[in-house]
Every structure is written in C-alpha cells, then in structure tokens.
Amino acid sequence: MKDPADEGGCSIRIRRFKPEDINQIKNVARAAFDSEVDKYWSVVGALRTPYTYIAEICGKIIGVIEFELVYLSRSSEGHIGYIFVHPEYQGKGVGTALLKKAEEILYRRGARRIWAVTSPNNPKTRRFFEKNGYREVSTKIMKKTLGSNNTKKLLRRMVYFKGDIIHVKELSSN
Numbered sequence: 001m002k003d004p005a006d007e008g009g010c011s012i013r014i015r016r017f018k019p020e021d022i023n024q025i026k027n028v029a030r031a032a033f034d035s036e037v038d039k040y041w042s043v044v045g046a047l048r049t050p051y052t053y054i055a056e057i058c059g060k061i062i063g064v065i066e067f068e069l070v071y072l073s074r075s076s077e078g079h080i081g082y083i084f085v086h087p088e089y090q091g092k093g094v095g096t097a098l099l100k101k102a103e104e105i106l107y108r109r110g111a112r113r114i115w116a117v118t119s120p121n122n123p124k125t126r127r128f129f130e131k132n133g134y135r136e137v138s139t140k141i142m143k144k145t146l147g148s149n150n151t152k153k154l155l156r157r158m159v160y161f162k163g164d165i166i167h168v169k170e171l172s173s174n
Helices: 019-032 036-048 094-108 123-131 139-146 148-157
Strands: 013-016 051-057 060-071 076-085 113-118 135-137 165-170
Touching: 013 094, 019 036, 019 060, 019 076, 036 051, 036 060, 036 076, 051 094, 060 094, 060 148, 076 094, 076 148, 094 113, 094 123, 113 123, 123 135, 123 165, 135 139, 139 148, 139 165
Parallel strands: 076 113
Antiparallel strands: 013 051, 051 060, 060 076, 113 165, 135 165
C-alpha cells in the first residue's frame, strides 16, 4: 500500500470534479471495484451526480465521492452515491477526507441527515461508514424518520434493492 506522504511531498487535495478528470476516474473505478456494474455506474455517476469531488495527490486522482441533496416534503436529506479509493491508497484516510467534504457541503446546504446504501456482502464499506459515525437502519426505521412517501422517494434515489444495508448519519440541527 502506498502512503500518500511518499508521493513526492504532495499532500492529499480534495477538489470538485472537472470533465477532463473522467479518464483518471475510470482507472480508479477499474482498480477499486470487482463488479463490472460498479465500474460502469460509478463513472456514469461522476458525470451525472450534482456533486462529485475527487482526492488527488500530485495531480493523480486516487479517490472519488459522488453525492446529492434530495428535497423531501419534510426535510432535505443527503445521499452518498459512490465513494471509492484506489486500492493502493485505501486505509490512509482518503475516503474519510472525501466523506468529510461531502458532509460539510451537505450540512451547509441544509441536509438533516446523510444516507448511503451498501450491499450486504460489502463488509469493508459497511465498517467504513460505521467508523465515520453512520449507523445501519431498517426501512421500518427510515419510514418512522421520514414518513412512507419520503422513504419511497429517497430509496428510489439511492437505488435500493431489498436486502441492501441502509446507513444514516444525523447532522447537527439545521
């Protein structure tokens, strides 16, 4: 595993995605995901998601986060679409730095909570969210929190499939 500090004295920089970043994002997605579906949709998401931020070191993209603000009838909620880091840089704080950036932006935009979905067979990402203050909740708890119609709307935005794991983090009172 590479230590970001070993990269020519450059530090990790988080910035907004630019269209010319797409080829490097494809390379990171190919390295980060085993699933062809995730390799494809993570790149599509980078282009389509309202907020895409990248982590780079010495101009080399090493991680990506894609997120959005979803307006519901009772609240605004954040949603993390994809977050992925090149395997050589995983476990070095890159994903956490990207997640903190998304949380900061979503908080400033008025999100009450941030939601994410993971596959039940992805324990590494589940632990990542847990380590960063997210808790796993059921659709029943989600409905109690948001109401039935808002839950349906948000689950559609999150591309939720029965059996997926839902993660949520409450943000400070907005």
